[in-house]
Amino acid sequence: MIRNFFIIAIVAGLAAIFVTLFWNFGDSTTLTPLATHYADKGAAEVGAPNLVTSIVVTYRGFDTLGEVTILFLVASIVSFFLKREKLQKDIELKRETSEIILTASKLLVPIVMVLGVYVFINGHLTPGGGFQGGAIIATAFVLLLMANPDFKINHRIISIVESVSGISFVLVGVFGILLAGGFLDNKVLPLGTFGKIFSAGAIPLIYSFVGLKVGSELSNILSNFQGIQKEEM
Amino acid sequence: MANIILQIAGGIMLLSIVLSTFRFFKAGSLVDRVVAFDVMTVASISLIALISHFAGRTIYIDVAIIYGLLSFLGVIIIARYLEKSL
Amino acid sequence: MEIIALITGFSLILIGLYGILSKRNIIKIIVGFSLFDTGLHVLIVTVGYIKGGTAPILDSVVGTTDVASKIVDPVPQALVLTAIVIGLGVTALMLAYALKMYQAKKSLDISDFKDMKW
């Protein structure tokens, strides 16, 4: 009883805060000074048409680095928790996979991969970028798992891809300190023509590394959750 | 003229999403809800295409491509869960 | 239009909070957390919306001159972009904890885990 009362009191208190916030909310018609700077100077300074990309990769590059680190920590903690202690032999009879989904997965996995690569290489021109591309690459592994529930994702390859792309990401940032204005500055490579694929300095390179890293980390989390299905509880 | 016709089409698409929501709540089994979810996904792909017309940005079609290629996975996952072979 | 999105974000946060506080099943608590997350993201994106603005991508529609009067605020979008991926990571972590807790006590009820309660 008293618990319910407390819950309702907390929710109502938060709702009251929201109502006051709501009454003071005015329609914003102009950008903040920071956003105005990004909008007016961003194209000349960074050379990327997608302003969100230029903020994520260059202006707030440290945020991206921190986020990739958090994701790496999550992947390692999940694999530590779901470590397989005793391998149980699979005795129960699973229903065999339909032939249609087997063929469809063979047909679709390369296409999904190409779509993921498109999303993170064109991150500075169209909506998308490393995080979306990484999520799409992990989804290709979901498709493989759906076609064959006993499919094993090779942990060696995943960890090699993950560490190589992570180290390269940091190295490109350090090159930014040596050759250009600061950490993760994209002007280590020439800016190129506005609106082409190979332009905007190092942004396609950085986003490719971020995409590979995010994709391999998410696949690692997935394969841990899949691996525990066999184990006896 | 073309704009008015497209607005009517958008209204009809919203109506179909709302109708499939009804089926979601008045479902006999889990499979019924999944079918309603599937229809909602497919209808929202065309809604995304219409929104890209109203906003005047053809670049939004990329989002529709991601949806069209990935949204069927949700249904397949639930189907594998139902036949106990995940 | 912003006002309705704002109300949606607020109500998703309140529903999620109510679910987190009142439900006893751990999976339900994680579902409530997921709803809270979505509501928060809707809220932050709505704060960055400018009336009549378009997406902050410079192509033939927007052009490269006088950009600031045409686009919406890109900073909240960049923050939400990373927050969604982190949200998935946190959800996966919580589910891993939930599995381990279920393995220990064979129960998903939060009131069965009183060992450290004071």
Next chain:
Amino acid sequence: MEIIKIIGALITLLGSVFLLLGSIGLIRMPDVFTRIQTGTKASTLGTLLSLLGIGIIYFDIAGKIFLLIVFILITNPVSSHMLARAAHYIGVKKADVTVVDELEDFENEKLNNKTKISE
């Protein structure tokens, strides 16, 4: 120019009508399998037609629209097949008007064979 736009808009309108028919079928049909039939199939054609209309209006994105149509044609039937297969396997209640079920006989026969072998 205006004529082409109106033609595209009309095709989109036709597509949305098919979407509506799909969801009406979803509500009216008596059991799961007939709902999958009318719901997902009619809505697939509806989506194809609406995308085609948008592709006619904006001709410069016709390539992307074509790819999207091909993807939907590959993925959508696969998902409804998997759903119907799972629904039949777990024994969802069929409508009373169902006249014949040869698949159930087939599955039962296979089950009998399997138990015989194991004995």
Next chain:
Amino acid sequence: MNLIIIIVLSLIMVVMAVTAIIHKKLAVAVIATGVVSLMASVMYLLMAAPDVAMTEAAIGSGLSTIIFFYVLNKIRKAK
């Protein structure tokens, strides 16, 4: 038009969120969360944020659902 779309979407989102909290079956709660994610993605597109919409589409449709269902499958098997 945008106003009508956003009103319908937010109604569906709120109703689905309430369903996700109060429904007894866990699988229904997870599917309802998926619907909320779907509608949120269309809503981000209306708020002129295609990057965010793409992220939500890629993560909410496949990855989030499969992690939840792996856990549900494990719990169901142990019972």
Next chain:
Amino acid sequence: MKIKSLIISIITLFVIWVLLNMKLSTEVLISGAVVSVLVGLIFCYTCGIFDDLKLNPKAIGYWFLYIFVFIGELVKSNFDVARRVVSPKLPINPGFVEVKTKLKSKLGRMILTNSITLTPGTLTVELKDDTIFIHWIDVKGENMEEHTNAIVSKFEKYLEVIYG
């Protein structure tokens, strides 16, 4: 046979890349070549999915014929189902029937079953070797031969030429 399947899949991926980018500049072509060769080598080296595809002129002609036949069937049967949905008496007569197919190649079977599923009124429920189980919304005919003639044959005669 492995080489042929690999080459076809690499070309398909390259076409998809160009269609996604919607322009034909040199850098799009270069990056597309690199990406499609890499993805094709890693993910399609052993899949052998296009092994049975025939590439003679007759088969290509039949491709176009098949597409036209398929679109015609799609529209016709959609109107048929729409009539059933809106008529107040709901004239349905559903049932699960068994049909046989003569196709051997896997991709051909997948395209056949997808076509059957996409034409409303019929829905593939199970595929075992050469037996397809179909949920039919309006069962006509008595035995398996009649069902096969009514559902499968109209697509099969084209796919047989394409996939052998």
